[in-house]
Ligand code: FES
């Protein structure tokens with residue numbers, strides 16, 4: 001694993017290397033860069049390089065918090081959800097004692113996958129489909145056919161392998177390796193804002209969306225917290241928010257937000273949403289017309305609307321493929337206006353997603369150009385700067401404008 005170096009430790013030789021690698025000299029010439037660490041974007045090569053992708057898996061993703069589902073997705077004893085991530089498979093299951101636990105979805109005998117599908121129900125026991133070893137819902141090994149033929153087997157040591165789990169506002173997170181802050185710590189700067197949405201009481205709306213994207217995961221993450229493109233590339237959001245869109249970066253979490261304008265949009269779906277969105281009694285007045293987006297390091301996000309909360313993950317599949325996993329949650333509300341607002345929200349954001357897909361594909365394709373290494377970041381691009389700094393702290397190779405020893 002690469003050593004972690006504070007960004008202020010960039011050595012003069014590295015700076016020189018970065019500067020000399022910018023070819024040809026342009027108006028954004030490196031002599032004008034105040035801070036090598038965040039005045040320039042991450043270099044293009046790390047958005048497609050297989051070796052860098054392997055470094056990211058080990059350095060970033062093994063220790064990152066990933067969401068399996070919400071507690072309300074597992075209402076009954078024996079209910080489970082699975083989550084597949086970079087070759088690993090996880091199950092979160094509700095035990096007889098009512099607690100949710102998370103385990104590797106792997107039998108301790110010959111490594112067979114245990115449970116299939118994104119979700120399901122185990123009636124009291126988890127039984128391996130290969131040779132029928134059986135585990136309790138709390139993960140203990142409780143049944144081994146032909147037990148006498150395994151004389152050395154220590155049953156107590158062959159329960160399901162647990163994962164570190166954290167429940168944050170009802171959402172079940174896991175990680176494969178310890179280290180780094182908890183989800184609570186990462187979200188702390190905005191915990192008071194999130195608390196207004198009573199996320200523990202959310203229920204699934206029944207919609208899980210998987211959207212494959214032919215881009216590197218960082219491209220999706222960058223775009224999620226990019227504020228400058230909103231008024232350029234999202235006419236619908238511009239009609240809804242005007243110029244109110246804002247972004248903020250804290251150490252481990254970004255916030256983006258926009259307030260719905262009173263001026264009616266000329267598009268019927270947006271205008272109807274503006275009109276129909278009903279008052280939510282549990283929300284304070286300043287949140288009744290507010291859309292807020294939070295992105296947790298490195299690839300997890302919440303889209304928080306007055307009418308629903310969409311959870312999103314940008315799951316790396318390969319150096320140039322990402323799966324966007326999205327699950328919608330709501331507070332039970334049968335009002336017709338609320339049902340209509342949720343439908344309209346979906347329509348509006350479906351358009352935004354199509355626009356973003358085209359944008360990130362354009363960037364991914366431009367990054368293949370021999371003319372491009374990295375680009376200057378505006379002082380307003382605080383989320384991109386924050387992400388850039390952390391990447392360069394964690395993986396020093398991200399400071400190189402071109403891959404070391406790569407043909408020029
Ligand atoms: S692999 Fe599971 S019982 Fe053999």
Ligand SMILES: [Fe+2]
Nearest residue numbers: 223229234356
């Ligand atoms: Fe966008």
